Amino acid sequence: MPTPTRGFFGRRRDRDPRLPPGQYDVGGDWPVLTAEPTPRIAPETWSITVDGRVEAPTTWTWDEAHDLARSEYRGDIHCVTTWSKFDTRFAGVSVDTLLEAARPTAEAHFVMATSKTGYTTNLPLEHVTGGKAWVVWEFDGRPLPIEHGGPVRLLVPHLYFWKSAKWVSKLTLMTRDQPGFWEQNGYHDLGDPWRQQRYQGD
Amino acid sequence: MTEVPDSEVLGPGVADAPTGGWRTATVSGVRRPIQRSVELRLDVHDRVDHLPGQHYVVRLTAEDGYTAQRSYSVASAPGDPLIELFVERLDDGEVSTYLSDVVEPGDDLEVRGPIGGWFVWDGETPALLLAGGFGVVPFVAMLRHARALGRSDLLRVAVSSRTLAELPYAEELMDAGALIVLTREGHGIRPAGRLTAAELVPLWEPGQTAYVCGSASFAEAASQLLVGMGVPAADIRVERFGPSGAPT
Numbered sequence: 001m002p003t004p005t006r007g008f009f010g011r012r013r014d015r016d017p018r019l020p021p022g023q024y025d026v027g028g029d030w031p032v033l034t035a036e037p038t039p040r041i042a043p044e045t046w047s048i049t050v051d052g053r054v055e056a057p058t059t060w061t062w063d064e065a066h067d068l069a070r071s072e073y074r075g076d077i078h079c080v081t082t083w084s085k086f087d088t089r090f091a092g093v094s095v096d097t098l099l100e101a102a103r104p105t106a107e108a109h110f111v112m113a114t115s116k117t118g119y120t121t122n123l124p125l126e127h128v129t130g131g132k133a134w135v136v137w138e139f140d141g142r143p144l145p146i147e148h149g150g151p152v153r154l155l156v157p158h159l160y161f162w163k164s165a166k167w168v169s170k171l172t173l174m175t176r177d178q179p180g181f182w183e184q185n186g187y188h189d190l191g192d193p194w195r196q197q198r199y200q201g202d
Numbered sequence: 203m204t205e206v207p208d209s210e211v212l213g214p215g216v217a218d219a220p221t222g223g224w225r226t227a228t229v230s231g232v233r234r235p236i237q238r239s240v241e242l243r244l245d246v247h248d249r250v251d252h253l254p255g256q257h258y259v260v261r262l263t264a265e266d267g268y269t270a271q272r273s274y275s276v277a278s279a280p281g282d283p284l285i286e287l288f289v290e291r292l293d294d295g296e297v298s299t300y301l302s303d304v305v306e307p308g309d310d311l312e313v314r315g316p317i318g319g320w321f322v323w324d325g326e327t328p329a330l331l332l333a334g335g336f337g338v339v340p341f342v343a344m345l346r347h348a349r350a351l352g353r354s355d356l357l358r359v360a361v362s363s364r365t366l367a368e369l370p371y372a373e374e375l376m377d378a379g380a381l382i383v384l385t386r387e388g389h390g391i392r393p394a395g396r397l398t399a400a401e402l403v404p405l406w407e408p409g410q411t412a413y414v415c416g417s418a419s420f421a422e423a424a425s426q427l428l429v430g431m432g433v434p435a436a437d438i439r440v441e442r443f444g445p446s447g448a449p450t
Contacts, residue, residue, distance in 0.1 A: 002261070003312075004263050004265045005262040005264070005300075005309075005310075007304045008262040008263065008304070009264055010264040010268045010269075010296065021269070022269060022270070024296065031418065032418040034442065035441070036425075036435060036439075036440055037426065037428070037429050037440060038425070039435070081273065082272065117435070181320075185219070185319035186219070199317060
């Protein structure tokens with residue numbers, strides 16, 4: 001344990017058990033943190049592609065994606081900048097559904113998510129399967145706002161939120177891990193908030 | 203409304219940007235040049251020199267092991283023997299109130315840095331810097347670094363604040379020739395008002411990288427002004443402040 005900081009007592013002791021270490025409850029706010037200008041993407045021009053190490057590379061348009069089985073996430077999200085937001089509600093389609101159609105090959109072990117802006121983030125395949133990841137277009141029953149990644153973003157809520165790529169348009173299955181945008185810029189390859197994997201080397 | 207083409211816009215940033223681990227920093231100076239903020243000068247032991255635009259994490263630990271940490275952009279140039287942070291005091295800020303109200307020279311703080319490879323200036327590329335309020339901090343590091351290199355000609359700066367009294371490093375920015383935009387009061391012949399594209403056009407030149415830093419609303423407005431002027435989205439790097447005052 002590091003040496004205590006002189007005169008620092010901290011805000012509270014009765015921490016909500018839903019709060020990972022080093023995080024605080026942001027309440028009703030939802031901060032916007034992106035590295036690029038917000039793109040304006042019309043839903044009719046958006047599509048999601050699953051390619052790379054798959055047997056059947058597949059692309060779904062907005063309408064086609066909406067025809068897939070709807071899936072919801074209710075729970076918490078955690079940003080590496082130390083805010084967490086409780087009781088969020090997102091809806092879209094489970095990444096499992098997309099992968100069932102595209103059929104990852106035996107050598108697929110990692111995923112690179114790519115956004116319309118060129119933003120990328122890498123994820124181990126087992127962290128986006130088994131009901132752990134979604135492609136979402138609804139937040140709290142309304143269309144996902146553009147500043148939060150609308151019309152459609154990736155949602156991987158058990159990892160820090162930079163993994164939930166805004167404006168997602170492609171999931172590429174890979175044999176080996178490759179760093180995405182923030183991962184090339186000093187951030188962790190996995191990003192588990194419960195293990196405080198904020199930066200490379202954590 | 204702008205359609206960003208389906209192309210690679212975000213690159214890897216500066217290759218091999220320096221990264222440092224956890225260090226002890228001894229507080230060397232504490233000043234409060236403007237209200238509701240604090241300037242800290244830190245002697246970081248065994249320091250890894252930063253590039254302008256990078257940030258540090260400050261971690262506070264209570265007696266029972268409880269910790270709180272936030273990120274702050276560095277205001278000092280790499281050549282400065284001390285790391286300078288300029289922290290906005292948020293009334294409900296757990297870390298910023300401590301840094302602003304409690305820290306004294308001689309205190310030791312736990313810090314980690316430098317961090318970040320995207321919102322970084324390499325010291326060679328012409329750049330247009332647009333800041334809102336405390337978003338000026340990383341640009342002060344860039345301006346100081348440019349001055350040390352004798353390349354102040356590479357940087358054009360526009361900063362926006364509600365009033366001059368609330369603008370960190372106001373004198374230094376004016377000395378550097380920054381366009382000062384005040385939204386709540388006039389400045390020279392300029393009436394109060396938001397930054398406009400007409401004011402930015404003379405500052406923009408092809409080949410520049412544009413850096414935008416400030417609150418989410420400032421960053422959104424300023425980056426859309428640039429996109430509207432025809433600046434390629436690929437040449438715009440944005441750093442937005444969260445409610446914690448923390449970039450990235």
